[in-house]
Amino acid sequence: MKEVIYEVKGVSKRYGSVVALDGASLKLHAGEVVGLVGDNGAGKSTLVKVLSGAHMPDGGQIELDGKQVSWSSPREALDAGIETLYQDSGLAPHLTVSKNVFLGREITKRGLLGKLGFLDSKAMEEKAHSELERVGIAVPASNRSVSQLSGGQRQAVAIGRAVAWARKVIILDEPTNHLGARQAGEVLQVIKEAKKKGLGVIFISHTLPHVLEVTDRIVVLRLGKVVRDAPTSEFTGDTLVGTITGTIQTIPEEDA
Amino acid sequence: MKKNYFKKAVALAGAAAFAIGLAGCAAEEEAVVAPTTGDTAVVAEDLTIAFVMGAESDPFFQAMKLGAEEEAAAQGVTLIWQGDPSNYSPETQIPIVDAVLAQQPDGLVLIPTDPTALQASVAKAVAAGIAVANVDTRVGDLSDVLTFITGDNEDGGAKAAEAIANAIGYTDGETYEVVIGLTSATATTNVARKEGFESTIAANYPGINIVDVAYSESNPEKAATNVNNWLTKYPDLDGIFAIDGTNASGAAAALESKGLVGQVALVGYDAYPDNVAKIEAGIFTALIAQDPAAEARLAIQTLVDYLRNGTAPANAEVVIPNVTLDANTSAADLVKYTYVAN
Amino acid sequence: MSSSQQPNLRLERFKAVAGNQNSILLSVLIALAIVFTLAEPKFFSVATAGNILTDWGSIVLLAAGQTLVIISGGIDLSVGGTLAISGVTSAWVMSTVLGFDITTSGSDAYPPLLVGGLVAIGTGLLVGLINAILITKLRIVPFVATLSTMGATLGFAIIISNGMPIGGPNDFSLISPINPTWMPLSWAVIGVIIVVTAVGLFLHKSRFGLHTYAIGSNSFAARAAGINVERHLTKVYALAGALAGLAGFYVYLRLGAGSPSSGVMRELDAIAAVVIGGASLMGGIGRMMGTIIGALILFTVQSGLIMAGVAPDWKKVVVAVLIAAAVAAQTLRPQNRAR
Numbered sequence: 001m002k003e004v005i006y007e008v009k010g011v012s013k014r015y016g017s018v019v020a021l022d023g024a025s026l027k028l029h030a031g032e033v034v035g036l037v038g039d040n041g042a043g044k045s046t047l048v049k050v051l052s053g054a055h056m057p058d059g060g061q062i063e064l065d066g067k068q069v070s071w072s073s074p075r076e077a078l079d080a081g082i083e084t085l086y087q088d089s090g091l092a093p094h095l096t097v098s099k100n101v102f103l104g105r106e107i108t109k110r111g112l113l114g115k116l117g118f119l120d121s122k123a124m125e126e127k128a129h130s131e132l133e134r135v136g137i138a139v140p141a142s143n144r145s146v147s148q149l150s151g152g153q154r155q156a157v158a159i160g161r162a163v164a165w166a167r168k169v170i171i172l173d174e175p176t177n178h179l180g181a182r183q184a185g186e187v188l189q190v191i192k193e194a195k196k197k198g199l200g201v202i203f204i205s206h207t208l209p210h211v212l213e214v215t216d217r218i219v220v221l222r223l224g225k226v227v228r229d230a231p232t233s234e235f236t237g238d239t240l241v242g243t244i245t246g247t248i249q250t251i252p253e254e255d256a
Numbered sequence: 257m258k259k260n261y262f263k264k265a266v267a268l269a270g271a272a273a274f275a276i277g278l279a280g281c282a283a284e285e286e287a288v289v290a291p292t293t294g295d296t297a298v299v300a301e302d303l304t305i306a307f308v309m310g311a312e313s314d315p316f317f318q319a320m321k322l323g324a325e326e327e328a329a330a331q332g333v334t335l336i337w338q339g340d341p342s343n344y345s346p347e348t349q350i351p352i353v354d355a356v357l358a359q360q361p362d363g364l365v366l367i368p369t370d371p372t373a374l375q376a377s378v379a380k381a382v383a384a385g386i387a388v389a390n391v392d393t394r395v396g397d398l399s400d401v402l403t404f405i406t407g408d409n410e411d412g413g414a415k416a417a418e419a420i421a422n423a424i425g426y427t428d429g430e431t432y433e434v435v436i437g438l439t440s441a442t443a444t445t446n447v448a449r450k451e452g453f454e455s456t457i458a459a460n461y462p463g464i465n466i467v468d469v470a471y472s473e474s475n476p477e478k479a480a481t482n483v484n485n486w487l488t489k490y491p492d493l494d495g496i497f498a499i500d501g502t503n504a505s506g507a508a509a510a511l512e513s514k515g516l517v518g519q520v521a522l523v524g525y526d527a528y529p530d531n532v533a534k535i536e537a538g539i540f541t542a543l544i545a546q547d548p549a550a551e552a553r554l555a556i557q558t559l560v561d562y563l564r565n566g567t568a569p570a571n572a573e574v575v576i577p578n579v580t581l582d583a584n585t586s587a588a589d590l591v592k593y594t595y596v597a598n
Numbered sequence: 599m600s601s602s603q604q605p606n607l608r609l610e611r612f613k614a615v616a617g618n619q620n621s622i623l624l625s626v627l628i629a630l631a632i633v634f635t636l637a638e639p640k641f642f643s644v645a646t647a648g649n650i651l652t653d654w655g656s657i658v659l660l661a662a663g664q665t666l667v668i669i670s671g672g673i674d675l676s677v678g679g680t681l682a683i684s685g686v687t688s689a690w691v692m693s694t695v696l697g698f699d700i701t702t703s704g705s706d707a708y709p710p711l712l713v714g715g716l717v718a719i720g721t722g723l724l725v726g727l728i729n730a731i732l733i734t735k736l737r738i739v740p741f742v743a744t745l746s747t748m749g750a751t752l753g754f755a756i757i758i759s760n761g762m763p764i765g766g767p768n769d770f771s772l773i774s775p776i777n778p779t780w781m782p783l784s785w786a787v788i789g790v791i792i793v794v795t796a797v798g799l800f801l802h803k804s805r806f807g808l809h810t811y812a813i814g815s816n817s818f819a820a821r822a823a824g825i826n827v828e829r830h831l832t833k834v835y836a837l838a839g840a841l842a843g844l845a846g847f848y849v850y851l852r853l854g855a856g857s858p859s860s861g862v863m864r865e866l867d868a869i870a871a872v873v874i875g876g877a878s879l880m881g882g883i884g885r886m887m888g889t890i891i892g893a894l895i896l897f898t899v900q901s902g903l904i905m906a907g908v909a910p911d912w913k914k915v916v917v918a919v920l921i922a923a924a925v926a927a928q929t930l931r932p933q934n935r936a937r
Contacts, residue, residue, distance in 0.1 A: 054822065075824035086822055092815035094882035095808070103812055104823035106805050117805040315761045341753070470904055476763065476857045477849055481653050485904040488645040489638065502859055505763045509853040513770040530765035530855050533700050595762065
């Protein structure tokens with residue numbers, strides 16, 4: 001196995017009296033796809049927010065490349081090479097595809113205008129198009145507004161953006177949601193490509209066949225705790241469902 | 257009173273601001289003027305006169321306050337000056353009157369913000385043995401009120417008509433075009449001044465045609481807009497009657513920017529310092545001024561007379577005429593009638 | 599993933615409508631001008647154009663800032679109050695502090711006016727920053743936060759001025775049409791056009807503008823993309839405040855005085871201009887050119903009704919119809935139906 005690139009150790013997060021995460025741990029190796037599954041309210045979204053820098057955990061540690069880190073904003077995680085695709089809300093619908101791809105990392109014009117923050121829209125359009133193509137996503141004209149795209153196309157843009165920018169880790173929260181079979185297949189293909197490039201991928205999904213198909217390892221969350229962390233080969237569809245719902249007893253593994 | 261729109265907006269917004277505790281700026285003011293000048297020998301007993309006005313922010317009441325303070329000092333009585341910072345309404349005034357009555361003054365000068373809503377407050381004061389005077393506005397039933405002193409807005413409108421006719425060199429047989437800049441169609445001062453103006457024109461100057469009116473909604477920039485458009489529509493316009501301070505400011509600015517100062521007669525209202533300065537500059541042909549300070553002085557004088565000597569005034573209702581300020585007014589009078597600046 | 603053909607058709611239709619949005623607004627403007635000219639032939643004149651542009655100058659400054667705020671998904675009700683207090687502080691500094699009264703005119707007035715202009719912009723900037731703190735630090739919704747600063751600014755304007763206009767130095771030629779027979783623009787209006795154009799360029803061509811749209815479109819996505827949303831909104835409200843301060847100075851130039859009542863209800867005119875110009879109060883949508891023409895429409899209606907001798911209450915009715923039409927056009931636009 002390759003080296004661990006991203007790791008959380010015993011992180012906790014509570015919202016008022018609600019304990020969303022209770023000492024959860026997760027390891028991600030380079031070139032590995034880890035599936036993160038669990039019922040609604042198991043703490044998946046909270047863990048995603050901790051991993052992406054959107055929320056600070058109340059306790060526990062985060063390590064990137066073996067060094068302890070602490071994100072005070074998504075910007076810091078992005079700058080460190082960690083990209084996140086949020087469920088359903090990752091794009092600004094009124095902006096074009098290319099502006100969404102470059103949001104927060106705009107290309108500015110050369111010289112004085114660039115210093116004033118004036119954008120090189122043409123360069124962004126061309127580059128957005130080529131970057132998305134590079135990661136295997138054929139997107140309609142990149143000067144189109146995202147709100148003009150179908151659900152599948154939007155999801156493709158969001159994934160393409162995450163993969164294009166990710167240098168280390170990519171976190172995908174329900175990327176196949178609302179997609180048809182063919183489009184979902186294309187997403188899974190993109191994930192496999194990312195893995196080949198040596199990125200670590202965290203794949204969160206309710207669609208268990210997708211999880212079983214694309215992941216190397218599966219981490220099961222229940223009530224804010226990791227209840228199972230094992231290679232995907234150890235699961236079948238039935239045992240995975242049982243583990244998620246708690247009908248199959250598990251011993252939480254502190255160290256996978 | 258004047259500026260109803262403006263006050264409502266300020267009051268609404270102000271209420272919100274106070275609710276969040278932002279504008280702790282405009283706290284109610286209580287100015288207690290001790291009898292400092294000892295040149296009156298008649299210090300028989302220590303009298304206290306309460307004065308509850310409409311809205312502190314209105315220059316009209318600022319001028320009134322000055323007159324009240326002067327007179328209280330001259331008479332050797334203690335003055336309690338109270339009123340809402342900016343809201344001209346019975347909702348805010350009634351509790352202020354209640355609070356003032358609890359201080360047991362000997363006399364109360366009240367500017368009722370509503371003729372019916374404040375009637376009970378007057379009754380309450382009289383029941384407590386407090387003599388009551390009304391100034392500027394009145395309660396519906398004056399039987400409990402010792403005296404009611406007011407300015408005459410209709411007379412002010414008539415004076416404006418005279419001033420315009422004079423300025424344009426009115427000759428019988430000629431026709432003239434005049435416009436009136438109003439704040440709103442319903443403000444009572446606007447209505448009274450307009451009536452006085454129109455009836456005087458109809459009676460004495462039939463050649464003057466009031467060709468248009470428009471409303472500034474208390475905004476001087478809108479008043480300027482109205483005048484700009486009139487000057488385009490009526491290239492031979494002879495005169496403008498700007499019915500209050502807001503319209504006066506806007507109309508003066510419009511004439512200046514169009515370079516028509518002196519070519520179109522402008523009669524304004526309200527002796528704001530800025531407007532008075534523009535009489536000298538020839539921008540205003542004339543300015544009609546109320547005399548709020550005189551109203552306040554007379555009210556306090558009447559109350560003190562009554563409380564000390566038991567003499568009731570000969571006339572229950574006293575009307576103090578508006579005055580015309582123009583290039584011939586003496587410098588001393590200009591200062592006297594100018595609403596206080598600070 | 600390939601694109602399907604069906605949304606392309608929709609795209610073409612969208613482009614046709616969006617591209618024509620300014621032409622629709624201009625057509626409305628021209629239609630209004632024709633109607634008013636029929637009602638009052640003198641309406642069709644350089645003088646009228648000058649009158650309309652003079653009115654337009656102050657509101658378009660408020661509306662330019664309001665456009666940014668509305669695109670960012672907020673609202674600024676304090677711009678009218680900011681206009682008033684900025685004009686008053688500016689006049690107060692020039693007359694009371696520096697000692698120039700209304701007798702200082704022509705080019706003698708330029709030095710104090712320069713100071714006054716800076717004071718006005720600074721006052722507006724300060725109010726904008728207070729709005730920003732209330733909204734981004736204290737997490738008060740923009741409507742309530744700016745409603746309270748609206749009250750506070752109007753109140754302070756009265757306190758500083760005792761409710762009366764403060765006269766000061768002025769040069770009325772700055773605010774008068776350059777040539778009454780052929781040039782309706784005044785130097786002040788030309789200045790406003792430069793400022794508003796610059797703000798428009800920043801909105802549509804710069805990172806600042808892109809982030810403003812992104813926050814109004816989806817603030818979560820903007821944050822996830824690494825944008826510091828609070829800091830950006832601070833800039834937006836501060837800029838809107840500074841523009842309102844500049845508008846206060848413009849009105850000072852126009853009146854030759856700082857008047858505490860000059861801001862009354864002006865925020866509503868500014869919001870009306872922005873909405874007629876096609877911006878969405880939901881955020882993410884709006885164009886500076888739309889706002890510019892929207893404000894022109896507003897004052898064409900105002901001048902036209904005054905000149906036609908129509909009761910001013912009709913202005914409210916006409917503006918209401920225009921706003922309703924603009925909002926209806928927006929909800930029918932395919933971009934919004936697609937969501």
